Amino acid sequence: QSALTQPRSVSGSPGQSVTISCTGTSSDVGAYNYVSWYQQHPGKAPKLMIFDVSKRPSGVPDRFSGSKSGNTASLTISGLQTEDEADYYCCSYAAIYTAFGGGTKVTVL
Amino acid sequence: QVQLVQSGAEVKKPGASVKVSCKASGYTFTGNYLHWMRQAPGQGLEWVGWINPNNGGTDYAQKFQGRVTMTMDTSISTAYMELTSLRSDDTAVYYCARDWNGNTFDYWGQGTLATVSS
Numbered sequence: 001q002s003a004l005t006q007p008r009s010v011s012g013s014p015g016q017s018v019t020i021s022c023t024g025t026s027s028d029v030g031a032y033n034y035v036s037w038y039q040q041h042p043g044k045a046p047k048l049m050i051f052d053v054s055k056r057p058s059g060v061p062d063r064f065s066g067s068k069s070g071n072t073a074s075l076t077i078s079g080l081q082t083e084d085e086a087d088y089y090c091c092s093y094a095a096i097y098t099a100f101g102g103g104t105k106v107t108v109l
Numbered sequence: 110q111v112q113l114v115q116s117g118a119e120v121k122k123p124g125a126s127v128k129v130s131c132k133a134s135g136y137t138f139t140g141n142y143l144h145w146m147r148q149a150p151g152q153g154l155e156w157v158g159w160i161n162p163n164n165g166g167t168d169y170a171q172k173f174q175g176r177v178t179m180t181m182d183t184s185i186s187t188a189y190m191e192l193t194s195l196r197s198d199d200t201a202v203y204y205c206a207r208d209w210n211g212n213t214f215d216y217w218g219q220g221t222l223a224t225v226s227s
Contacts, residue, residue, distance in 0.1 A: 003153070034211045045204060045220055052210075098156040099156070100153060100155065
């Protein structure tokens with residue numbers, strides 16, 4: 001039951017795009033299309049941003065998008081805005097457990 | 110509207126137990142699994158386990174098996190997570206979250222800080 005691998009940090013200027021990778025294994029990310037992404041601001045509970053690899057819940061801006069290739073999922077934020085500065089976590093179903101990534105801090109320069 | 114409201118902060122000594130509650134409202138309590146996660150200070154999210162409020166079934170992360178018990182009281186739409194034999198590295202914010210669809214956590218509680226200190 002291992003954690004998924006994410007970069008510790010990514011950064012970009014307002015209006016730019018950033019992509020966060022989330023690498024798992026053939027037992028979790030590679031096996032199921034149940035990958036979700038969460039945004040967390042300091043001191044707050046996580047917020048669902050993407051589910052089922054690439055679907056956006058109602059109310060989440062369309063500048064957030066998700067994809068997957070093999071054992072790696074990705075979250076892209078297009079047209080970066082200051083309020084997007086936060087920690088982001090990927091999550092994958094893995095049958096007998098649920099795996100989270102270690103988190104990526106997105107900094108808006 | 111859907112809400113998950115957790116119990117307040119706790120301070121416990123090493124070796125003690127902590128029990129956190131999560132009261133659900135705004136939806137049918139027995140209709141969705143509830144998961145528990147935790148987040149140590151400055152660290153990432155860690156999955157603890159889930160409970161199925163429909164039948165009380167549970168599944169726990171291997172790391173916590175033998176130390177964690179999840180229960181519920183459907184009459185008051187409340188789930189509980191108890192962690193025993195606490196150590197200092199159990200200090201964390203504990204969250205409950207509703208599983209909407211295949212490990213998709215659409216609503217989260219506000220979090221409960223459990224501090225383990227002698």
